[in-house]
Amino acid sequence: MAKKISRFEKFVMKNPFIQFYMFLYLNVKILSVVAHGHGGTR
Amino acid sequence: MAKVVILGAGIAGHTAAAHLRRQLSKEHEVLVVSPNRNYQWVPSNIWIGIGRMEPKDVIFPLEPLYKKKGIGYKQAKVSSFHPEGSDTEHKPFVRVEYVFGEQKGIQEDITYDYLINATGPKLAFDLTENLLPGTNKTYSVCTYDHAAHAWSGLKDLIGKLKNTNTTARILIGTGHPKATCQGAAFEYILNVEQELRRNKVREQVELTWISNEYKLGDFGMDGMLMRVSGKPMKSDELVEMVFADRGIKWILGAGVTKVEEGKAFYENLDGEFKTEEFDFAMLIPAFSGHGFKAYDKANKDITEKLFKGFMIVDADYSSKPYEDWTVQDWPETYQNPTYQNIFAPGIAFAPPHSISKPRKSKNGTDIFPSPPRTGMPSGITAKLVADNIIDSITTGSESRKHKGSLGNMGAACIASSGYGLLQGSGISITTFPIAPDYKKYPESGGRDLNKTIGALGLAGHWVKLSLHYAFIYKAKMKPFWWLIPE
Numbered sequence: 001m002a003k004k005i006s007r008f009e010k011f012v013m014k015n016p017f018i019q020f021y022m023f024l025y026l027n028v029k030i031l032s033v034v035a036h037g038h039g040g041t042r
Numbered sequence: 043m044a045k046v047v048i049l050g051a052g053i054a055g056h057t058a059a060a061h062l063r064r065q066l067s068k069e070h071e072v073l074v075v076s077p078n079r080n081y082q083w084v085p086s087n088i089w090i091g092i093g094r095m096e097p098k099d100v101i102f103p104l105e106p107l108y109k110k111k112g113i114g115y116k117q118a119k120v121s122s123f124h125p126e127g128s129d130t131e132h133k134p135f136v137r138v139e140y141v142f143g144e145q146k147g148i149q150e151d152i153t154y155d156y157l158i159n160a161t162g163p164k165l166a167f168d169l170t171e172n173l174l175p176g177t178n179k180t181y182s183v184c185t186y187d188h189a190a191h192a193w194s195g196l197k198d199l200i201g202k203l204k205n206t207n208t209t210a211r212i213l214i215g216t217g218h219p220k221a222t223c224q225g226a227a228f229e230y231i232l233n234v235e236q237e238l239r240r241n242k243v244r245e246q247v248e249l250t251w252i253s254n255e256y257k258l259g260d261f262g263m264d265g266m267l268m269r270v271s272g273k274p275m276k277s278d279e280l281v282e283m284v285f286a287d288r289g290i291k292w293i294l295g296a297g298v299t300k301v302e303e304g305k306a307f308y309e310n311l312d313g314e315f316k317t318e319e320f321d322f323a324m325l326i327p328a329f330s331g332h333g334f335k336a337y338d339k340a341n342k343d344i345t346e347k348l349f350k351g352f353m354i355v356d357a358d359y360s361s362k363p364y365e366d367w368t369v370q371d372w373p374e375t376y377q378n379p380t381y382q383n384i385f386a387p388g389i390a391f392a393p394p395h396s397i398s399k400p401r402k403s404k405n406g407t408d409i410f411p412s413p414p415r416t417g418m419p420s421g422i423t424a425k426l427v428a429d430n431i432i433d434s435i436t437t438g439s440e441s442r443k444h445k446g447s448l449g450n451m452g453a454a455c456i457a458s459s460g461y462g463l464l465q466g467s468g469i470s471i472t473t474f475p476i477a478p479d480y481k482k483y484p485e486s487g488g489r490d491l492n493k494t495i496g497a498l499g500l501a502g503h504w505v506k507l508s509l510h511y512a513f514i515y516k517a518k519m520k521p522f523w524w525l526i527p528e
């Protein structure tokens with residue numbers, strides 16, 4: 001049975017003010033994961 | 043003076059050319075050979091396919107930019123590789139054929155000191171019977187013109203639904219038992235769903251996801267465990283939650299082998315042969331190598347030294363069972379082991395194996411996703427290849443200092459799930475590493491849970507839209523473009 005997206009979660013997902021902070025967080029996260037180095041494994 | 047030849051001007055080829063030109067002095071030649079006169083930012087094709095962007099928004103002509111920056115350009119396609127030269131040409135060369143203008147059809151041998159093969163995949167529609175974009179009510183979004191065509195088909199269907207109050211079936215997913223790029227199809231189905239709602243015809247449409255994945259959210263990466271709102275969640279649970287919310291049905295473990303007008307024929311993992319009917323379908327084809335040939339100095343066929351479908355690089359290609367796969371199998375420098383001045387970043391390199399667990403149907407048909415190599419890794423691998431070549435040229439000794447294995451590299455998959463500044467939405471997933479490292483992260487499905495996160499909401503749409511503008515800015519090599527990471 002799939003988990004349901006609650007009304008509150010939908011509100012958070014659509015609220016532009018909350019999402020603005022999420023936007024900033026995601027940009028920082030993406031930069032830290034993608035741009036923050038890569039290398040070999042051997 | 044060194045000459046670097048780059049085949050292909052997609053994300054990988056164009057990134058390599060831009061970095062090489064910026065860092066190498068003008069005495070060194072940088073030459074791009076690519077049959078498409080335009081650069082295209084492929085990830086935004088999704089929005090062309092729903093009529094929210096036009097091809098002109100995702101492309102720009104390469105020649106004027108290259109002329110301005112001092113990068114040579116030939117609108118041609120490579121047909122054969124001659125890494126030892128020939129009896130008349132002592133330098134290695136590639137044979138290319140012009141595809142446009144007065145020189146169309148003319149062949150030329152282009153010599154090089156370093157060669158970057160960034161020709162990406164061949165969109166192998168021919169591997170699925172009658173799967174041709176624009177025929178049999180089936181479309182593709184793999185190129186900007188395919189996507190524009192898909193939009194015209196979808197627009198017609200929406201118009202018909204509005205005018206006649208009838209019902210329709212839409213099928214979106216993978217069009218081959220070993221297709222990859224599930225992420226693009228996933229984005230497209232969610233965007234189509236939103237457009238149907240916006241046009242007030244959603245109730246009239248049965249929307250179905252068809253895929254060669256064993257579980258939803260596999261994405262060719264064996265799925266992933268991630269942190270969503272601080273809690274661990276599997277990608278199949280996340281996608282199932284989104285599909286249930288949007289009323290999208292799904293068919294999994296399906297290898298589409300044939301298409302007829304409004305019908306997709308597939309085999310599933312239980313070995314059953316089934317048919318799914320549709321009024322509009324978008325099915326991603328198999329990606330294959332281009333079928334290039336290679337010859338030695340004596341003109342003997344040495345294709346197997348360079349190609350295994352895609353180009354052979356420093357991966358471990360020995361065949362071993364899924365349980366024995368390790369991140370060490372994945373390449374680090376994208377250098378061909380036999381001809382060390384040839385490299386293949388982006389999609390052009392032959393992967394050692396898939397990332398998803400290989401599965402066979404009861405009839406023995408392979409049905410599982412091939413490994414994806416998305417835009418960010420394509421850019422990163424191209425830059426590291428360029429950096430090694432730059433170091434080698436400037437220091438005079440061959441450098442392989444820059445490395446980047448998919449087993450030690452992160453990716454951000456920002457899946458648009460609806461367009462609109464306030465009505466849009468997106469599913470943002472960061473993954474580290476791309477190829478799971480089950481030894482390093484045994485408790486979390488091979489991924490670092492601090493770096494593998496998922497988030498749903500409007501912010502994802504803004505991120506995807508800002509990446510569109512940022513990467514086109516970067517590709518146009520506008521001031522300080524190199525500060526934007528790959």
Ligand SMILES: Cc1cc2nc3c(=O)[nH]c(=O)nc-3n(C[C@H](O)[C@H](O)[C@H](O)COP(=O)(O)OP(=O)(O)OC[C@H]3O[C@@H](n4cnc5c(N)ncnc54)[C@H](O)[C@@H]3O)c2cc1C
Binds near residue numbers: 055161184387388
């Ligand atoms: C619809 C869609 C959506 C996507 N969305 C995302 C996304 O949101 N995020 C993400 O990270 N990735 C995404 N991807 C994947 C991403 O687009 C690819 O990873 C990326 O384009 C690969 O870059 P590449 O340069 O290796 O290959 P390509 O982009 O395919 O470029 C290959 C180049 O080689 C040229 N070429 C072909 N044949 C020859 C020849 N014979 N001689 C010379 N040149 C040749 C082509 O003209 C082209 O210029 C998406 C892909 C698709 C199809």
